[in-house]
Amino acid sequence: MSTITTPTTLNDLSGTYAIDPTHSRIGFVARHAMITKVRGGFDTFEGKAVADGADFADSSVELTIDVDSIDTRNEQRDGHLRSGDFLAIEEYPQITFVSTAVRPTGPASFDLVGDLTIKGVTNSVTVPFEFEGGATDPFGNERVGFEGSVVINRQDYGVTWNAALETGGVLVSDKITLEFEISAIKGA
Numbered sequence: 001m002s003t004i005t006t007p008t009t010l011n012d013l014s015g016t017y018a019i020d021p022t023h024s025r026i027g028f029v030a031r032h033a034m035i036t037k038v039r040g041g042f043d044t045f046e047g048k049a050v051a052d053g054a055d056f057a058d059s060s061v062e063l064t065i066d067v068d069s070i071d072t073r074n075e076q077r078d079g080h081l082r083s084g085d086f087l088a089i090e091e092y093p094q095i096t097f098v099s100t101a102v103r104p105t106g107p108a109s110f111d112l113v114g115d116l117t118i119k120g121v122t123n124s125v126t127v128p129f130e131f132e133g134g135a136t137d138p139f140g141n142e143r144v145g146f147e148g149s150v151v152i153n154r155q156d157y158g159v160t161w162n163a164a165l166e167t168g169g170v171l172v173s174d175k176i177t178l179e180f181e182i183s184a185i186k187g188a
Contacts, residue, residue, distance in 0.1 A: 007134035007144060009107040014053035017144060017184035019063070021045055025181040026065060030154075031173035040072035040081075042095075049184060059102045061112060065095040085161035092119045100124065112148065118157035125150055127180065142186040149179045 007013050027041035047063035067089045070081050082089045099114035108131040116125045129148035137143050153174050154160075161172075 007131075010051075010056040010104055010110060010131055011053050011107075012134070013051035013056070013059075013131075013144065015051060015186050017049045017051060017186050019045070019047040019049075020143070020183045020185050023143075023183035025179070026063075027179040027181075029177040029179065031175070034173070038072060038077075040070060040078075042066065042069045043071055044069035047097075056104050056110065057102050059099075061097070061099040061102075061114065063097040067093055067095055086159055088119055097125075116152070118154075119159060121157045123152075123156055125152060127178075129180070144184050144186070146182045146184070147180065149177055151175050151177050 021044070024045075025041055026045055027039060029037050029039050032038045042065045044066035045064060047061065049061045050059060052058040067087050068082065070078055070087070072078055072081070081087055084090075096117045097114050099112055101111075101113040103111040103113065105111055105128070110129055110131075112127045112129055113124065114127075115122050127148045127150040129146050132145035132147055134142065134144040154176050155174050
């Protein structure tokens, strides 16, 4: 029986990892009516990372999100978010992210820089991530975990619909926080 060394730092990671969508979350947070937050996520996505433990800066990540899988726990709101007012899923069925740089910021942290494409518009974003550690699951899979978040302006991606409020302000904030809670399996 071989022994798997549990990774504790970025330098311990080497190989190809597939995101496990059943144990990961890709979500977002937006202000609603300027007084509360609405949280949602995407149920269908896939991604992979190639980690280079010898030089973690040589690592890479790709992610594809099925926009139709958006879920805010409100069917009417989800339908509106799928429409042309927001994400226009008929024309733009996917959100993608492709890394262009990985910048280690500590033994267990890094900035992931890449091209985020939403609604056909691509902008560079930098997502700070923390490596949460690794473990061997009961099925013998080597798993690693990461968490990160970034604030984007939805207007930068052509997502411009809004409604003015009688009390001032708007219905939906321009600033959207994207949240990533990732469990990935080595060699999957």
